[in-house]
Amino acid sequence: MKNKYSIFSLIKNALSNHENWQRAWRDPQPKKEYDVIIIGGGGHGLATAYYLAKKHSIKNIAVLEKGWIGGGNTGRNTTIIRSNYLWDASAGLYDHALKIWEGLSQELNYNVMFSQRGVMNLAHNLQDVRDLKRRTHANRLNGIDAVYLNTEEVKKFCPIINTSPDIRYPVLGGTLQKRAGTARHDAVAWGYARGADEMGVDIIQNCEVKGIKRNGDTVEGVDTAKGFIKTKKIGVVAAGHSSVIANMAGLRLPLESKPLQALVSEPVKPIIDTVVMSNAVHAYVSQSDKGELVIGAGTDDYISYSQKGSHDIVEGTLNAILELYPIFSRMRMLRQWGGIVDICPDASPIISKTSVKGLYFNCGWGTGGFKATPGSGDLFAHTIANDEPHKLNAAFNLNRFVSGDLVDEHGAAAVAH
Amino acid sequence: MFLINCPFCGEREQSEFKAGGEAHIVRPKQPTELSDDEWAEYLFMRKNIKGVQLERWNHIHGCRKWFNIVRDTTNDEIKAVYKMGEKPPI
Numbered sequence A: 001m002k003n004k005y006s007i008f009s010l011i012k013n014a015l016s017n018h019e020n021w022q023r024a025w026r027d028p029q030p031k032k033e034y035d036v037i038i039i040g041g042g043g044h045g046l047a048t049a050y051y052l053a054k055k056h057s058i059k060n061i062a063v064l065e066k067g068w069i070g071g072g073n074t075g076r077n078t079t080i081i082r083s084n085y086l087w088d089a090s091a092g093l094y095d096h097a098l099k100i101w102e103g104l105s106q107e108l109n110y111n112v113m114f115s116q117r118g119v120m121n122l123a124h125n126l127q128d129v130r131d132l133k134r135r136t137h138a139n140r141l142n143g144i145d146a147v148y149l150n151t152e153e154v155k156k157f158c159p160i161i162n163t164s165p166d167i168r169y170p171v172l173g174g175t176l177q178k179r180a181g182t183a184r185h186d187a188v189a190w191g192y193a194r195g196a197d198e199m200g201v202d203i204i205q206n207c208e209v210k211g212i213k214r215n216g217d218t219v220e221g222v223d224t225a226k227g228f229i230k231t232k233k234i235g236v237v238a239a240g241h242s243s244v245i246a247n248m249a250g251l252r253l254p255l256e257s258k259p260l261q262a263l264v265s266e267p268v269k270p271i272i273d274t275v276v277m278s279n280a281v282h283a284y285v286s287q288s289d290k291g292e293l294v295i296g297a298g299t300d301d302y303i304s305y306s307q308k309g310s311h312d313i314v315e316g317t318l319n320a321i322l323e324l325y326p327i328f329s330r331m332r333m334l335r336q337w338g339g340i341v342d343i344c345p346d347a348s349p350i351i352s353k354t355s356v357k358g359l360y361f362n363c364g365w366g367t368g369g370f371k372a373t374p375g376s377g378d379l380f381a382h383t384i385a386n387d388e389p390h391k392l393n394a395a396f397n398l399n400r401f402v403s404g405d406l407v408d409e410h411g412a413a414a415v416a417h
Numbered sequence B: 001m002f003l004i005n006c007p008f009c010g011e012r013e014q015s016e017f018k019a020g021g022e023a024h025i026v027r028p029k030q031p032t033e034l035s036d037d038e039w040a041e042y043l044f045m046r047k048n049i050k051g052v053q054l055e056r057w058n059h060i061h062g063c064r065k066w067f068n069i070v071r072d073t074t075n076d077e078i079k080a081v082y083k084m085g086e087k088p089p090i
Helices: A007-015 A043-055 A088-108 A126-141 A151-157 A185-198 A239-248 A311-324 A370-386 B036-043
Strands: A033-039 A061-064 A119-123 A147-150 A173-177 A202-204 A209-215 A218-224 A227-236 A256-265 A275-278 A283-287 A293-299 A333-343 A350-353 A359-363 B003-006 B010-013 B018-022 B052-058 B066-072 B077-083
Touching: A033 A043, A033 A218, A043 A061, A043 A185, A043 A359, A043 A370, A061 A185, A061 A227, A088 A185, A088 A370, A119 A126, A119 A151, A126 A147, A126 A173, A147 A151, A151 A173, A185 A202, A185 A370, A209 A239, A227 A239, A227 A370, A239 A256, A239 A333, A239 A359, A256 A311, A275 A311, A283 A311, A293 A311, A350 A370, A359 A370, B003 B077
Parallel strands: A033 A061, A033 A227, A061 A202, A119 A275, A227 A359
Antiparallel strands: A119 A173, A147 A173, A209 A218, A218 A227, A256 A293, A256 A333, A275 A283, A283 A293, A350 A359, B003 B010, B018 B052, B052 B066, B066 B077
């Protein structure tokens, strides 16, 4: 049983110079066999293991991670959480996640610093205005909070935005989802890891999967850096490397892996207390609790696993940021990095069974997976445990690329993919 | 960020080019006879290789011509450039 984190445990450990904190999770060696193996120890994979153990009473689970947990895209995103998607299927999926976020810190006894500071999406041309109004109506029909703001209301909500009509892409309006916001990305991985570990899940780091063993149309186990491990069910949650794992099992996926960049500035005093996204000029910005501006850039258009993107992508984003926020003109950028995102042709994820029995994929989240972490884990756990999708992820099956029943969120997602 | 040696214009910055994805995907000869599975393979399924991959590029801000390159997607190193219709040199 793990010690509960509280103000009292903090005081108690302060008295011993914080040298006696219990380990948050064990560092086990792999067993010979597991009921379920999750490939990928990011937020989605750890959440999947957590809900498998908690809601489906499967305790003999391993999470295999080639590096350290949360060291991939979980630790590289811009931490934005929202659910204002256009289509019913997406709205159901992302709002399911948002509802879990609202109670997650309590449930995990781990402060994920979920902050409902609102997310505003700006319109810069008449088509944007029409699209965003349509999306606002669609959201409200799906029970998702959304309001449309005119230019003055945008300025009032976020005074540092330049709403002058003279800029190249003037702000004509925007949408606001007040329940949306940000969370501390590392804490999400750590909180789920601690919770899963407490229920007996083995989290095995530095354990790269080298192959998937199939017997006909059934999985038998995985070859790893720490030897062969037997299992009947494999859940792959490998983000940008999903195609690499699929290839090991002899499958092909409708994915392309591309670098997505983000950057943070030097820390400054509080200046922006919400998240502002702009699709047309591709700029989005928020401020971390440390005071850094957190800025998301776009993807490169070529396939790469290099975890570094092109300079012109960052330059384009910063041009847009500077026009919208002249106050940032003398800010200096502190760090810049890239992550590899797996993009589906319809910009929607895949949470699905495959043609191989016992092999499940949770991938294709592209540029927007972080916000879905709790919901994705919950629904993927349901899919693995029951060998059937939950009604909220039924539309996100792999077969939609054969049937043509795509969930096209390309134009409807708040930022272009 | 890297340089691409356009077979028509010479070495230019990657930002002058548009990536066209996986090369040598053959257009179906008899589209009316394709099954839904075959359409899905042709339209959507990709190798998405981590390692050396053959891909199409267009010099969109230059000569606007299509050509192929051989590139290592782990470090973006270009191994070879070859024209459309030619066999991959590697």
